[in-house]
Amino acid sequence: MAVATQSAPAPAARARRRWLPSSIGGFAVWVMVGFFFVNLIGVISTVVIDSFGTTWFASWLPDGYTIHWYGDAWADFDLFNVMLVTAQVAFAVVALSILIGVPAAYALARRDFPGKRLVSLLFLLPILIPPITYGIPLATLLYKLQLAGNIQGVILANLVPTVPFVVLVMIPFIEQIDSKIEAAARMCGAGTFTIFVRVLGPLLLPGILAAGILVLVRTVGMFELTFLTSGPGSTTLIVVLYDAVFGAGIRAPQEVDAMAAIYTSSMLVLLVIALRFVNPTQLVTRVAD
Amino acid sequence: MSAAAAGSSTGTGALTLSRRPSLRHRLADRGIDRMLILLVPGVAFLVALFVYPFIYGLQLSLTPASGGPLASYQEFFNDPYLRDTIGITMWLALPAALLNVLASVPIAYRMRGRFRGKRTLTTLLVVPITLGTVLTAEGLIKYLDRSGWVNKFLLDFHLINQPLLLVHNYWGVFFSLVITGFPFAFLLVLSYMSGIDPSLEKAASIMGASWLQRFRYIILPLLAPGLAITFCLAFVLAFSVFPSANLVGNPTGDTHVISIAAFHAAFEQFNYSLGSAIAMVMAAVMLGIIVLVLMWRSRLYKGASGGKG
Numbered sequence A: 001m002a003v004a005t006q007s008a009p010a011p012a013a014r015a016r017r018r019w020l021p022s023s024i025g026g027f028a029v030w031v032m033v034g035f036f037f038v039n040l041i042g043v044i045s046t047v048v049i050d051s052f053g054t055t056w057f058a059s060w061l062p063d064g065y066t067i068h069w070y071g072d073a074w075a076d077f078d079l080f081n082v083m084l085v086t087a088q089v090a091f092a093v094v095a096l097s098i099l100i101g102v103p104a105a106y107a108l109a110r111r112d113f114p115g116k117r118l119v120s121l122l123f124l125l126p127i128l129i130p131p132i133t134y135g136i137p138l139a140t141l142l143y144k145l146q147l148a149g150n151i152q153g154v155i156l157a158n159l160v161p162t163v164p165f166v167v168l169v170m171i172p173f174i175e176q177i178d179s180k181i182e183a184a185a186r187m188c189g190a191g192t193f194t195i196f197v198r199v200l201g202p203l204l205l206p207g208i209l210a211a212g213i214l215v216l217v218r219t220v221g222m223f224e225l226t227f228l229t230s231g232p233g234s235t236t237l238i239v240v241l242y243d244a245v246f247g248a249g250i251r252a253p254q255e256v257d258a259m260a261a262i263y264t265s266s267m268l269v270l271l272v273i274a275l276r277f278v279n280p281t282q283l284v285t286r287v288a289d
Numbered sequence B: 001m002s003a004a005a006a007g008s009s010t011g012t013g014a015l016t017l018s019r020r021p022s023l024r025h026r027l028a029d030r031g032i033d034r035m036l037i038l039l040v041p042g043v044a045f046l047v048a049l050f051v052y053p054f055i056y057g058l059q060l061s062l063t064p065a066s067g068g069p070l071a072s073y074q075e076f077f078n079d080p081y082l083r084d085t086i087g088i089t090m091w092l093a094l095p096a097a098l099l100n101v102l103a104s105v106p107i108a109y110r111m112r113g114r115f116r117g118k119r120t121l122t123t124l125l126v127v128p129i130t131l132g133t134v135l136t137a138e139g140l141i142k143y144l145d146r147s148g149w150v151n152k153f154l155l156d157f158h159l160i161n162q163p164l165l166l167v168h169n170y171w172g173v174f175f176s177l178v179i180t181g182f183p184f185a186f187l188l189v190l191s192y193m194s195g196i197d198p199s200l201e202k203a204a205s206i207m208g209a210s211w212l213q214r215f216r217y218i219i220l221p222l223l224a225p226g227l228a229i230t231f232c233l234a235f236v237l238a239f240s241v242f243p244s245a246n247l248v249g250n251p252t253g254d255t256h257v258i259s260i261a262a263f264h265a266a267f268e269q270f271n272y273s274l275g276s277a278i279a280m281v282m283a284a285v286m287l288g289i290i291v292l293v294l295m296w297r298s299r300l301y302k303g304a305s306g307g308k309g
Helices: A011-017 A024-052 A068-076 A079-110 A116-128 A131-144 A151-175 A179-187 A192-221 A224-229 A237-246 A253-277 A280-284 B002-008 B023-029 B034-061 B071-078 B080-110 B118-143 B149-156 B170-194 B198-206 B211-239 B243-247 B258-268 B272-298
Strands: none
Touching: A024 A068, A024 A253, A024 B080, A024 B118, A024 B149, A024 B170, A068 A079, A068 A253, A079 A116, A079 A151, A079 A192, A079 A237, A079 B034, A116 A151, A116 B034, A131 A151, A131 A224, A131 B034, A131 B258, A131 B272, A151 A192, A151 A224, A151 B034, A179 A192, A192 A237, A192 A253, A192 B118, A224 A237, A237 A253, A237 B118, A237 B243, A253 B118, B034 B272, B071 B080, B071 B272, B080 B170, B080 B211, B080 B258, B080 B272, B118 B170, B118 B243, B170 B211, B170 B243, B198 B211, B211 B272, B243 B258, B258 B272
8 A cells, every 4th residue: 555655756647647546455445436336337227227128037137128118107107297396396496495595695695793603503404404304393384284285385395405505505606706896886876686686696696506406406306305295296206206116016117117217317417417517516515615 | 894784774873973883883883784684584484494393393292192291202212113213223324324434534535636537436426316315225126136136146156045135124225325325425525535735644754654654643633523524414314214214125124214103103193293202302313423423523633724624
């Protein structure tokens, strides 16, 4: 392992060479990472291959290939309506969490006030605490208020982690904007609303876009809260997938896999779009910063 | 900043001739002005849908349909089937979180510098997190099945004689926790590791410290606070395992985890009091572990040498 450190070539040369394993330790690390990815690819490709297979029991690959499972799944699970609901929920959550989150982020980024730590904690906790923990009391409350079991309930529940998420993503974006610009706009007679729409809005657009895409990915992938608060006609794709696997028996497993493949591909499309605007680590959490 | 604050409070206060500035100015000096109205919708929303449900749940758990205020908690702790969920969940979450965090350290140490393909690698690692536990579980069911690729590979290479039982038991859930939890822990550890100033290590290297010494006396102490946070998050994530415990586990047996018990009580038996009580126990256990880890962390070195956190 010391081999890697003995020779210290020029930084540029080292940067070029770094990606090749240079010692036993490095080799072991790459084997671990490789093992992880082999299994990950195995898991995902099993789903995708099975969704195209006619029958697949004990062989390495299915006996034949077909695409009719996709049509069957589309019809049996009423996927058109499911996708519609998913899109409605996702876009409502994105729009509302930005409307609520961006102003709050602005106030938190620009002002130092007594109790700021408490407010920051309030915006941090829903991201740190896993959804199932607060989801059960939340869903109980929403059912009692007769807000759950429909699309409004799903949207409300999904907003709980996404509003704080928008706040945390936006704070650094806002902090980097020089507050003199706003002061100058005020000197020229702009009101708070005008400043927001005509000065800050355009400057914050990249940040808002990034936050919106991250919220979109998180909402489409959010299982727990949607599962707890949705009723017939308000389930999103991931919950329908869960129900199909958990309550399986009658339907062909390939059909379920076809739906899983649809889910995977739509998530990957969203992910590819998201990664054009944001850093991969931002998808995980902002807590590290 | 205070200039902007004064600018936003218009007129009246500035004209008062009393010796003390107006209340509005004094508040503005402390950072309280009309801009804080922007905070109101966000705070009100979270109080209504995050803080209040917790209080409501706590109150609900203390008002069972029959018996004294603690009857729901008694029911949970007296019934071994329910009580054991704590142990079962711990036994899943602690090893999974430890493995995820500990495996991340050497890998992140190797990859802390810049290298070609780093962004591709982090991008690939985000994929399992984005896909979520439900899809992972769905894939694992066939992948780890008796006739799945893993067993087929091991049998064909004569590494085993009998197919291994890897799904619908403890191991299925464990693997799903590693597949979604490892990238999460790794990306956090990597960002902490990248926050450590490389010149510290270089200095030690010049002074003749070996690879092991540099890791033990420089990287590890600076990384430890970040590791504590990462472990907390990884543990909490694993402790709240729900969909995969149902899908690739044995939800009535050895993966009858606490979230399943809470869900079952609240939304299948409609015993909201018991369901809330179990959710409160779940939160309390997580909090307990986090407090323990953070107490341990507070004993560690906290300095300004770049280890973020």
